[in-house]
Amino acid sequence: xxESCRCLKVFTMFVVLLWLASLRLASAxxxxxxEQPLSKIAIxxxxxxxxxxxSIQANPVVLGLQGEDTEWVTVDLVNPDPSEDDWIAVFxxxxxxxxxxxxxxxxxQEPYICTSPIKFKYANSSNSEYTKTGKAVLKFQLINQRADxxxxxxxxxxxxxxxxxxxxxxxxxxPKAPLYxxxxxxxxxxxxxxxxxxxxxIDEAVPLVEWGLKGETQTQSPAGTLTxxxxxxxxxxxxxxxxxxxxxxxxxxxxxxxxxxxxxxxxGHLLSNGSxxxxxxxxxxxxxxxxxxxxxxxxxxxxxxKAERDGSNEYSDYQPGSLNTTDQLIKDLKNYDIVFHIGDMxxxxxxxxxxxxxxxxVEPIASTVPYMVASGNHERDWPDSGSxxxxxxxxxxxxxxxxxxxxxxxxxxAKFWYSTDYGMFHFCIADSEHDWREGTxxxxxxxxxxxxxxxxxxxxxxxxxxxxxxYSSNDWYAEEGAFEEPMGRESLQKLWQKYRVDIAFFxxxxxxxxTCPIYQNQCVNSEKSHYSGTMNGTIHIVVGGAGSxxxxxxxxxxxxxxxxxxxxxxxxxxxFNHSYLLFEYKKSSDGKVYDSFTISREYKDVLACVHDSxxxxxxxx
Ligand SMILES: [Fe+2]
Numbered sequence: 001x002x003e004s005c006r007c008l009k010v011f012t013m014f015v016v017l018l019w020l021a022s023l024r025l026a027s028a029x030x031x032x033x034x035e036q037p038l039s040k041i042a043i044x045x046x047x048x049x050x051x052x053x054x055s056i057q058a059n060p061v062v063l064g065l066q067g068e069d070t071e072w073v074t075v076d077l078v079n080p081d082p083s084e085d086d087w088i089a090v091f092x093x094x095x096x097x098x099x100x101x102x103x104x105x106x107x108x109q110e111p112y113i114c115t116s117p118i119k120f121k122y123a124n125s126s127n128s129e130y131t132k133t134g135k136a137v138l139k140f141q142l143i144n145q146r147a148d149x150x151x152x153x154x155x156x157x158x159x160x161x162x163x164x165x166x167x168x169x170x171x172x173x174x175p176k177a178p179l180y181x182x183x184x185x186x187x188x189x190x191x192x193x194x195x196x197x198x199x200x201x202i203d204e205a206v207p208l209v210e211w212g213l214k215g216e217t218q219t220q221s222p223a224g225t226l227t228x229x230x231x232x233x234x235x236x237x238x239x240x241x242x243x244x245x246x247x248x249x250x251x252x253x254x255x256x257x258x259x260x261x262x263x264x265x266x267x268g269h270l271l272s273n274g275s276x277x278x279x280x281x282x283x284x285x286x287x288x289x290x291x292x293x294x295x296x297x298x299x300x301x302x303x304x305x306k307a308e309r310d311g312s313n314e315y316s317d318y319q320p321g322s323l324n325t326t327d328q329l330i331k332d333l334k335n336y337d338i339v340f341h342i343g344d345m346x347x348x349x350x351x352x353x354x355x356x357x358x359x360x361x362v363e364p365i366a367s368t369v370p371y372m373v374a375s376g377n378h379e380r381d382w383p384d385s386g387s388x389x390x391x392x393x394x395x396x397x398x399x400x401x402x403x404x405x406x407x408x409x410x411x412x413x414a415k416f417w418y419s420t421d422y423g424m425f426h427f428c429i430a431d432s433e434h435d436w437r438e439g440t441x442x443x444x445x446x447x448x449x450x451x452x453x454x455x456x457x458x459x460x461x462x463x464x465x466x467x468x469x470x471y472s473s474n475d476w477y478a479e480e481g482a483f484e485e486p487m488g489r490e491s492l493q494k495l496w497q498k499y500r501v502d503i504a505f506f507x508x509x510x511x512x513x514x515t516c517p518i519y520q521n522q523c524v525n526s527e528k529s530h531y532s533g534t535m536n537g538t539i540h541i542v543v544g545g546a547g548s549x550x551x552x553x554x555x556x557x558x559x560x561x562x563x564x565x566x567x568x569x570x571x572x573x574x575x576f577n578h579s580y581l582l583f584e585y586k587k588s589s590d591g592k593v594y595d596s597f598t599i600s601r602e603y604k605d606v607l608a609c610v611h612d613s614x615x616x617x618x619x620x621x
Pocket of ligand 1: 303343344376377378466507508509
């Protein structure tokens with residue numbers, strides 16, 4: 001009896017362990033196994049072990065003498081007592097352990113270092129002989145981030161850091177320079193907004209943009225300025241070790257633009273002595289008039305993140321596809337007109353220096369075409385902060401950085417939903433981190449956005465959100481049963497059907513998948529790649545594979561899933577005219593097309609009633 005009892009106990013324990021393991025697995029999938037590399041450093045536990053025998057020297061001392069915003073720096077390290085877990089941290093500001101520190105928790109001691117480095121490398125990363133010779137030469141690529149830099153040697157690895165030596169301080173010639181412009185469509189079709197970052201406060205210099213049609217007289221427009229305060233962060237690390245001053249974020253509104261015209265612009269600051277500080281000159285093409293028949297091309301993806309070109313932060317570990325996607329888009333810059341990055345932008349997760357790194361990475365794209373963003377869990381989610389989800393994925397940023405660093409034409413940028421027009425396209429961008437269900441403020445917006453489009457002028461109606469509110473056969477959505485974010489499509493599908501949404505795009509799941517035209521779990525059209533006439537349902541496309549670690553699919557493929565790809569990539573829409581649309585999925589590795597479909601139809605096909613799309617009618621005699 002006792003034996004069988006013990007067996008039962010062991011069996012029960014085994015079942016509980018299995019259940020715990022499966023929970024852990026499920027939560028790892030939900031949260032994602034990637035971890036912000038800077039969060040692996042226990043910087044608040046750092047202690048001082050300074051040794052005069054260790055030397056670290058950085059060169060050159062002054063960066064950006066020709067106006068560059070990115071420079072390579074050489075760091076020479078000599079350490080008579082080397083170890084394989086020695087690492088080099090890049091700090092900015094350079095004076096990293098004399099700033100005001102607050103304990104992370106009440107019971108903690110005041111930390112010796114209270115600021116995370118902006119990046120790091122192991123001392124032996126470029127020289128495997130380091131542990132024998134004690135000598136290493138490391139290359140770092142730095143961007144202008146409004147403050148000086150220092151390089152610090154730590155022993156004890158990332159978890160038990162001991163500060164051994166600090167380098168000389170280096171800085172950019174003008175650390176306050178206006179940098180990293182990002183374009184976004186304004187609230188009307190003929191308005192372009194330019195947002196940039198600088199170190200100039202408004203009582204020090206007047207921010208402005210000088211702009212005009214290419215080759216013609218340039219005019220000046222004012223800019224508004226926003227800042228982000230440490231106490232506007234919701235929690236740690238954004239409020240503690242991850243905090244970094246973001247300087248001044250300026251936005252100028254260029255109005256009354258001529259359609260499809262090339263404009264040049266540069267950002268400037270008028271100093272009190274009457275002189276100007278200028279950025280370099282950029283150019284963009286203005287948006288077409290809504291309904292205008294011209295070639296219109298759209299790039300759409302989610303979850304790209306950033307990575308360091310100098311190999312810092314365990315290169316390719318956190319967002320392995322990010323640089324490939326960025327580089328393909330830079331290479332193809334002449335062949336598209338607007339970009340949508342639908343959430344999970346930087347994955348800064350409360351390490352705020354990463355926003356500069358991200359805006360620098362996408363600068364060639366965002367300074368040339370409108371870079372429209374949506375909010376994801378890594379921008380917004382924080383417990384008890386009004387986000388629909390109560391997880392800590394934003395690292396305490398609770399949306400503040402995303403809504404300040406990038407402009408979106410929303411009524412209220414803290415609620416990230418908005419509509420925007422691009423010629424024959426009408427976009428309704430939802431915010432999956434706020435409630436979207438029937439009866440909510442966002443649901444009303446979505447219905448209004450879908451209902452307000454004149455399909456004769458703008459036949460191509462696109463819905464997008466970060467989380468998969470439609471369909472995905474990613475493994476965690478499949479385990480949950482409905483192949484969607486819980487409660488995702490239940491109230492929205494009738495809107496997509498009623499208003500005849502052509503395509504619904506999603507990110508969050510890090511892969512590519514395309515469905516048939518679908519309504520209430522049923523394929524409503526048997527065609528797979530050349531749709532013509534009435535569509536009968538919405539096509540759902542997951543384009544969350546732009547950079548972050550990939551998500552697994554289920555082994556069983558649902559019958560509505562037409563094409564799946566476990567790889568990094570992004571989507572492209574091309575509207576040739578009012579009746580012909582092409583969608584292409586391209587891999588980030590080679591920029592080639594791996595999946596595509598076309599829609600060919602006329603206005604009468606959009607008007608034609610399909611299941612649940614028309615109100616019951618009464619025939620008047
Ligand atoms: Fe996400």
